[in-house]
Amino acid sequence: xxxxxxxxxxxxxLACGTDPGVMTNEQAHAAMQLHLxxxxxxxxxxxxxxxxxxxxxKCVLDERALPS
Numbered sequence: 001x002x003x004x005x006x007x008x009x010x011x012x013x014l015a016c017g018t019d020p021g022v023m024t025n026e027q028a029h030a031a032m033q034l035h036l037x038x039x040x041x042x043x044x045x046x047x048x049x050x051x052x053x054x055x056x057x058k059c060v061l062d063e064r065a066l067p068s
Contacts, residue, residue: 024052028052
């Protein structure tokens, strides 16, 4: 399969070590599900998705997840 601009963003969401860039809330939700077993410490996709959802007010972090 040839990667086009349309599906490059989807492909970037598959690799934990690749920052997928700006996400919509829907893309962030899908990324969180795709990377369910990942941690934000190691997975750039999950980290970006969590940040997107927190900034949109769609996700509230527990106090344990906040930097001290």
